[in-house]
Amino acid sequence: MKVFKLVPFSKDNADRVLGWRNSEKIRLNMLDDSVIEHSAHKKFLAVLAEDDSMAYFVVEFKGASVATIYFTGLGSDKVTWGCYIGSEKTIPGLFVAIVVIAVKYSFSLPTTRILRSEVAVYNSNPIKLNRFLGIPETSRFSRSTKTGRNVEFIEYRLTSEERNGVLAKAGKVMPSSVKQSCEEFRLEK
Amino acid sequence: MQVREVILELFEEALESTESRLQCSELKDDTVLLDSGLDSLGFAILVARLEEELEFDPFVEMEEAVYPITFGDFVAIYENRVKKG
Numbered sequence: 001m002k003v004f005k006l007v008p009f010s011k012d013n014a015d016r017v018l019g020w021r022n023s024e025k026i027r028l029n030m031l032d033d034s035v036i037e038h039s040a041h042k043k044f045l046a047v048l049a050e051d052d053s054m055a056y057f058v059v060e061f062k063g064a065s066v067a068t069i070y071f072t073g074l075g076s077d078k079v080t081w082g083c084y085i086g087s088e089k090t091i092p093g094l095f096v097a098i099v100v101i102a103v104k105y106s107f108s109l110p111t112t113r114i115l116r117s118e119v120a121v122y123n124s125n126p127i128k129l130n131r132f133l134g135i136p137e138t139s140r141f142s143r144s145t146k147t148g149r150n151v152e153f154i155e156y157r158l159t160s161e162e163r164n165g166v167l168a169k170a171g172k173v174m175p176s177s178v179k180q181s182c183e184e185f186r187l188e189k
Numbered sequence: 190m191q192v193r194e195v196i197l198e199l200f201e202e203a204l205e206s207t208e209s210r211l212q213c214s215e216l217k218d219d220t221v222l223l224d225s226g227l228d229s230l231g232f233a234i235l236v237a238r239l240e241e242e243l244e245f246d247p248f249v250e251m252e253e254a255v256y257p258i259t260f261g262d263f264v265a266i267y268e269n270r271v272k273k274g
Contacts, residue, residue: 062254085229089256090222090263092236092248095229128207129230175236177248 004101004185006057006069009048013058014041016065020086029084029123031153034146059083059098061181066091069098071106077113079106093178095129100170100182103163114157121152130156132173133166192243192267199238200227207231218261225260245270 009017018041020026027033036044048054056070066087073079081102085094106115119126121140130137138157145151158166171179190198197216204211204227212226227235240246247270248256257263 064254087256088223089258090232091256093233096233125228125230128228132207132230173230173233173237175233175240175248176246177236180249 002062002181004097004182005060005188006101006105006185007060007065007188009045009056009058009068011042011045013065014038014045016086017041017058017068020068020084026084029120030145031118031143031151032146033149057187059101061091061094061178066094067098069102069105071102074106074109075111077111078116079109079112079114080116080118081106082117091178093174095125096133096170096174097178097182099129099133100167100174101185103158103167104182104185107160107163113160115163116155116157118153118155121154127154133169134162135166136162192271193264195242196235196239196264196267199235199242202238203227203231203235206234216260218259218264220260222257222260222263239267243267243271 007013018036018038022035027035048056053074053076054070054072055074057068058065059067059069064087067083067085069081069083071079071081083098083102085098087094103115106112117126119130121127135156135158137154139155140152141155142150142152174182200216207228207230209226209228209231212224213220216225222232236246236248247266250270255266257266
């Protein structure tokens with residue numbers, strides 16, 4: 001069976017990651033909406049190597065890199081996560097599968113009690129998906145992005161008690177092709 | 190009912206269930222799926238519903254990952270699967 005693989009950020013996938021991350025459509029939804037240079041990314045990789053509270057991965061599916069997923073606050077009771085989909089092709093259920101992976105990965109750590117995310121108010125895909133899955137909106141706040149835009153963000157929080165309900169709802173809208181593959185995703189070294 | 194008709198019917202249903210609207214005048218074979226108005230949740234719902242109706246998910250059976258870019262690609266994947274039986 002083809003499973004999802006989480007491949008840590010490295011110099012080997014830097015070009016692909018930056019190609020996605022620096023595209024206008026991705027930056028529009030980020031708090032840091034600046035273009036990231038290779039030199040800055042290289043420094044960030046060095047920080048990642050030393051900091052166990054953060055994990056950044058390229059998501060691979062059926063041999064292709066399709067997205068990134070990242071976590072901060074690992075080892076504390078509150079983990080924050082985010083993702084962006086890089087694939088230009090439409091992979092049915094991919095976004096739902098990535099949410100499932102985020103939930104399973106975060107709550108596999110014994111310390112995690114809350115999984116939170118922040119979504120720009122105009123980013124309708126995750127807003128609709130969070131609503132559909134029953135992940136509650138907990139606050140709204142405005143922030144100035146790195147390039148100086150003032151953007152309102154929505155915070156979503158999922159508690160460990162609520163996670164099984166979310167996973168059950170996700171299972172109803174995942175086609176077999178991704179449902180089977182994210183039952184057990186694999187962490188690459 | 191032909192596969193294309195089933196897809197069109199469930200495409201409409203997926204748009205409604207995600208409170209989305211078609212972003213073009215009509216779905217044509219060259220309509221890019223990402224520009225159609227159906228978002229990622231809607232597309233997941235569409236394929237999951239098609240699996241219920243047709244009793245197969247063509248994407249699970251593919252040796253090589255082939256994913257549609259246009260609506261025509263999407264329909265062809267299902268039609269080819271039906272032809273194979």
